[in-house]
Amino acid sequence: MDELKGVYKVKDLKLADEGLKQISWAESRMPVLMALREKYKKTKPFKGFRIAGCLHVTKETAVLIKTFVECGAEVSWSGCNPLSTQDTIAAALAKQDISIFAWNGMSVDEFYWAIEQTLHIKPNLTLDDGADLIFTIHSKHPELIPDIIGGTEETTTGVKRLRAMAEAGALKYPIIAVNDAETKWDFDNVxxxxxxxxxxxxxxxxxxxxxxxxxxxxxxxxxxxxxxxxxxxxxxxxxxxxxxxxxxxxxxxxxxxxxxxxxxxxxxxxxxxxxxxxxxxxxxxxxxxxxxxxxxxxxxxxxxxxxxxxxxxxxxxxxxxxxxxxxxxxxxxxxxxxxxxLVNLVAAEGHPSEVMDMSFANQFMAQLRLVEMFKKGKKLEPKVYDIPPEQDEEIAELKLKTMGIKIDKLTNEQKKYIKDYSAGT
The missing domain is CATH 3.40.50.720 (NAD(P)-binding Rossmann-like Domain)
Known part of the structure; x- marks a missing residue:
């Protein structure tokens, strides 16, 4: 798929320098995701995997995309809302040889055209915000489904949509509901x-x-x-x-x-x-x-x-x-x-980088889980899955560490007490 690398459509490539500065700022405010990038960029666990993404094109999303790329993935991206793309960021990604199809002020037809372009890489992983990408694959490109090992969903609306698809027997590959992680919806959403x-x-x-x-x-x-x-x-x-x-x-x-x-x-x-x-x-x-x-x-x-x-x-x-x-x-x-x-993304810049740090760390870890399971020959049923509790705890612990905050730990006696059902008054 090298011939598709760096293919893009953005509003104005001249905006790239401003976008690069904004991405740099976001990286300075997203220590958890940056720590994951540093940890995995040497081993490149995503090498050989192709990710199609449909998520708001913001400086925070750019940090996530760059993390996937540095960890070996081939990525092709579109925005998940016609008015939420930050054109400076789209230009910066295009300038860094990333396939990106997004600009602010898209028509509905252009929005779905952009999603179609991301599928030219024939993804084996999807990352969605609202499930428009997943639904497009299911309704228009079922031929791609056999090669897709799984996907992730970022937002409440998308998770509801996908759970309805699963209940109706219409979902054809597994999805991890990143939105439902405690370190996502109790922080990002609130x-x-x-x-x-x-x-x-x-x-x-x-x-x-x-x-x-x-x-x-x-x-x-x-x-x-x-x-x-x-x-x-x-x-x-x-x-x-x-x-x-x-x-x-x-x-x-x-x-x-x-x-x-x-x-x-x-x-x-x-x-x-x-x-x-x-x-x-x-x-x-x-x-x-x-x-x-x-x-x-x-x-x-x-x-x-x-x-x-x-x-x-x-x-x-x-x-x-x-x-x-x-x-x-x-x-x-x-x-x-x-x-x-979305007034927060159209009239402003979306969520602060610090809170997206945990959400996108969850996205990275969920995609990594799908890859690791595939490498071990394990196959998930086409259902919607929750983030494992241990992942939630790991990300929260990492976030606290980057904030310089320490907490107590259970003693061995306390651990025993928790499991001792005979303990009473």
Missing amino acids: YGTGQSTLDGILRATSILIAGKNVVVAGYGHCGKGVAMRARGLGANVIVTEVRPIAALKAVLDGFTVMPMKEAAKIGDVFITATGVKDVITEEHFKVMKDGAIVCNTGHYDVEINLVHLKKMAKGVREIRNHVEEYLLKDGRRIFVLAKGR
Whole structure:
């Protein structure tokens, strides 16, 4: 496949020098992944393996890609969202002879075209964020499946999709759910999404958060993080939910909980984080305040029904970068950020490098696990698998070490006590 090495399509190769500096900065903030790179680059365990990746093209993703390459892999990459690619990073990767097909502002057709290009290397490993790559292989290129030993999935939406495929008997090769690792979703999803979502809103709007009624739709890991950070900036946070347990958690965490129909009347800023379509629809737009701001931090652009909003509007204009003003027929204005796509990646830079360090360490280790099992002749069934608990612990321990933090260890007596079922009062 050497003839495909370094094939690319990016916005402008002249942006590469700026991208290289940004990647360098990310490397300085991602010590766990860099330690794994240093550990495995001499033995090159990925030599002879081809990875097709579909994941946001950010400086952090570039560190992961470079780690795979330095550890022997051949890589071909596309972005997993039409508006999340950082063009400086795509250019930097192309300049380093990495096959990359990504630019900011892709159409939907161009987005899927880019995925198709990554498959020209005939991958035996896949790495996905949202499962669009995996689904493309299954629906359009089943001939590639016999050579694919497995894949990994980065995000909640993708894992849900893949578990549904597995349940229906439609999944044809094994997937490791990186998203469900404790060192991923309790950190990346909570602290990463929380901080980067507010960062995206502030960069796009420059509004004062303090005193605003901020409505957070969904109280999963991502919604929890957003609610925490909004409250930290002084917002009055309202949570909407459909799951009783999640709603109860939000109440006991000190947030107001109510249906979206009620929240829509009083909200100043709306943030969807559910992974479900039609969270905000015409019935909600009808009762929103003049000047309400609406945005999404879920993977797909389906949570805010913009078709409904466009029908209600007599005019739409871009009033600021990543801010569209919908002027409704009754004179009210509703502002939509990032065209309803991921506000933290479209209007900002995505999660901080420090938190992606653990997520991408998990990606590296999960891909390595697939390779090592293949080399030993072990074959996984086509199901969705969790990260092993020992991997979670290893990555957490590495992260603490890089932070200069030490913790206690169990004594032998304590270890015995834990396993002694006869011990009582």
